[in-house]
Amino acid sequence: MLDGPSVAAALEDCGVSHVIWVPDSVLGSWEPALSGSQRPTLLRVCREGEAFALAAGLVLGGKKPVIFIQCTGLFEAGDALRNAVHDLKLPIFMLVGVRSYYAHRQGKSNDSCPVFTEPILRAWQIPYVVFEERHTAADLAAAYRQAQAERRPGAVLVAE
């Protein structure tokens, strides 16, 4: 299971320089650990599209940012994602909270977020992996390192 302290420590171990985020209710619980960390530095933006352009600028300047957002923000940020990943060809890595994932799987939710999150990522050609409760910060670090080693974008979907 992911939590703030273990995620912050794993990202620091990976050499991540910045976490750019618009939190959701699950990721938001990691705020104390992330905001208390000198590395990675937490950068707050107003809208998720900003996160991708800010990450692009940081990568151009030699840094290693990651993006933490909710799936709703992923939908909003499509043009900025497309530009950073496919026009600029930058290896942007993101962690995306998927609202209502478990409830949807059990047929107990009408929330459309889990219906569209994975098809959207496939459409944008972003390799991704779904993290459920058994996954840990070590798994997150491994997913990040693999994407960086292959110089490609990547996403971790956090089931909520």
Added chain:
Amino acid sequence: MMTQQQALEIVKRHRNNRVVVTTMSAVPTWAALSDSPLDFHFIPSAMGHAPDLGLGIALARPERGVIVLNGDGCMLMNLGSLITLANHPANIHLLILDNGLYEVTGGQPHAGVGHADFAELARGAGIRRVYSFDNHDSWQAGAAEALAGPGPAVIWLKIEGRLGQQTPKPPRPMSEQIARLQAALELPG
């Protein structure tokens, strides 16, 4: 009022060794004035996101400094970036080149024409250094101060609109731009 070319000629005099990020209609004008590897033409771009991209470079390379040449239509697409700039102090100067038009799509007016006050928007977002210039003489006289000093700073320039502009193209492919920029920033490729 001044032309875009007049406005950017003054920027060129004061850019020193900073990264200059351009987008949309400023691209061909700046490319005709400068061919530095520290010029980054954000074309193709994500709509309205040149300030965020510039902020990222400024945060990554605080010793360098960044000037962003943004349009008024672009600014309206991403007003939240003013808040983000204020929240993360960095050596960045954001110029809003206000011609009252979506110039690259044929010159249609945008939703803010006649009532959007970019200086007040920037101040309201928490930017402390905000400047406005609506003619060539005042910009020429004030540019040294406005473009110096700590960022973030927002500089609102009223310029003449142009009709019949072509869709802007960067002077070289994006991969080449990135390689040049990163070499100039002394980063490994």
